[in-house]
Amino acid sequence: MRRWPQKKRRSRIGDLRHNAFTLVELLVSVGLLVVVIVTISQIFRISSDAAARAAANADVIASSGALGATLSDQMQKIAPYLLVIDSPAPTRARQEAPGGPRFKRLRHDRLVFLTQGDVDEYQSFTDPVRGDPVQFTRGPTSSSEALVYFGPGIPLSKKSSPPRAQVLNDDMDPLSVSLTASEWVFVHRSILLTLDLASPPDASWLPPTVDELTNPGRMLNDTSGTLDTNFFEGKMDVIYSPPGSVRLANAQTIGQIILEQSLTDDPANPSIASLWQPSIAPRTASLNANNADFYNRSGSNFIPHLADFQIEWTDGRRIDPLGPDLDPTTPDGDIRTRWFGLRPDPAFDVDGNFLDDVHNVGNNSSQLPYIARRRQDVIDYGNGSFADSTQAEIDTFRDKIEWSNVVGPDASTHYRAIWRADTWQHRPKALRFTYRIYDSGNRLKNSAEIDLDEDADVDPDGNDDPVLVTQFGRQFSIVVAVP
Numbered sequence: 001m002r003r004w005p006q007k008k009r010r011s012r013i014g015d016l017r018h019n020a021f022t023l024v025e026l027l028v029s030v031g032l033l034v035v036v037i038v039t040i041s042q043i044f045r046i047s048s049d050a051a052a053r054a055a056a057n058a059d060v061i062a063s064s065g066a067l068g069a070t071l072s073d074q075m076q077k078i079a080p081y082l083l084v085i086d087s088p089a090p091t092r093a094r095q096e097a098p099g100g101p102r103f104k105r106l107r108h109d110r111l112v113f114l115t116q117g118d119v120d121e122y123q124s125f126t127d128p129v130r131g132d133p134v135q136f137t138r139g140p141t142s143s144s145e146a147l148v149y150f151g152p153g154i155p156l157s158k159k160s161s162p163p164r165a166q167v168l169n170d171d172m173d174p175l176s177v178s179l180t181a182s183e184w185v186f187v188h189r190s191i192l193l194t195l196d197l198a199s200p201p202d203a204s205w206l207p208p209t210v211d212e213l214t215n216p217g218r219m220l221n222d223t224s225g226t227l228d229t230n231f232f233e234g235k236m237d238v239i240y241s242p243p244g245s246v247r248l249a250n251a252q253t254i255g256q257i258i259l260e261q262s263l264t265d266d267p268a269n270p271s272i273a274s275l276w277q278p279s280i281a282p283r284t285a286s287l288n289a290n291n292a293d294f295y296n297r298s299g300s301n302f303i304p305h306l307a308d309f310q311i312e313w314t315d316g317r318r319i320d321p322l323g324p325d326l327d328p329t330t331p332d333g334d335i336r337t338r339w340f341g342l343r344p345d346p347a348f349d350v351d352g353n354f355l356d357d358v359h360n361v362g363n364n365s366s367q368l369p370y371i372a373r374r375r376q377d378v379i380d381y382g383n384g385s386f387a388d389s390t391q392a393e394i395d396t397f398r399d400k401i402e403w404s405n406v407v408g409p410d411a412s413t414h415y416r417a418i419w420r421a422d423t424w425q426h427r428p429k430a431l432r433f434t435y436r437i438y439d440s441g442n443r444l445k446n447s448a449e450i451d452l453d454e455d456a457d458v459d460p461d462g463n464d465d466p467v468l469v470t471q472f473g474r475q476f477s478i479v480v481a482v483p
Helices: 004-019 023-075 164-169 210-214 251-260 295-300 391-397 421-426
Strands: 078-087 102-104 110-116 145-152 154-156 185-194 238-240 280-282 301-304 306-314 318-320 334-337 341-344 370-373 402-404 415-420 430-437 445-449 468-472 474-481
Touching (some): 185 306, 280 295, 295 301, 341 415
Antiparallel strands (some): 078 110, 145 185, 341 370
């Protein structure tokens, strides 16, 4: 009997068994494949996150560059009639971004001035003929002069137009703790001052005149200093002079009106306080003209996600150029530029408590520990006189330019400086703006050692342990010369 075919067949079966994967080998292969897939996905995730952060960083740098360029450009056109720095008390501590720590107090300073620029320097966003494809021969109302405001807006996320009191008291108010820093909107509001309107004017669109603004109960003659409703809601951005007007709608006239107002009768709330009030800043856009977020109301919106806006000014002098011994031959002085404005009071902690038991009057979280660093407060304690100040400067700065309400040891501080035509020679040499910009996805963040008390001491006071917090966004600081 011939058996070799069977032996050959068994040999072939053995070869097949030898070439197949065992269960262990399959599990190892699957495991290696999973590792490769996870590794590749991690590489893609890291690359994607890095690209997203790079794009976010580029966006905030571009936004800061736009702000710096716009501030510099507008300041070069400043008219010698008005310059206002208003620094209300900072907000309560809040989050920078949803889910972040609640440690940040936000500054919401405002800048107001009059400008005289080139022909058609400004164009109205609220003019209904703007961008009209039918009446293409008509253009929006334009002007070379404007009343300019830089500062926070009131973020509006609803299409309806709620009552003014509701807007100022619900969660859209920047002072509300529920609004995180990354949700703020920065506004560049320009109210055009023009002698005539676009021809022919739209009958349904009639801007107020200078006389209307100065009538009893209106924004420049109202003891409450309330911004005109049309300007507050973004329905209008023009003041004009009808034929035969006695007071023309120009920078010089507005400057004269400001000059006629008393700033000492009620310095906490002067009649011109409307000039530095924020207006609504829609965060959505609608084609319905009846909605508060109608697309041509957002003309003043400038940069979203910008908060903690701080303004300081300088007269160009040094803090202490000669030093305590007043000897010009010894370089022991402080040659840093001196800056004035609102700053933290080193006597308080972040909750509004005094840091020592002697002055501890209890916590009042609605009042924040800031003090005003004023030009009139720069005193040479060695001889009891104002340091390197002329008598004219002393007389001018005392109750004529700078104001601060300091009622008690734990009172909130509000700093304001107003230069008008009569004090224009004492205007600042430069302004310094410090602010933080957040990217839309809150990808930019870093761990940093923060002085929560903002007094330059290591926190918590009396403890050497550093305080590490996660900060979102990126902080910038720019200096703009005042011509």
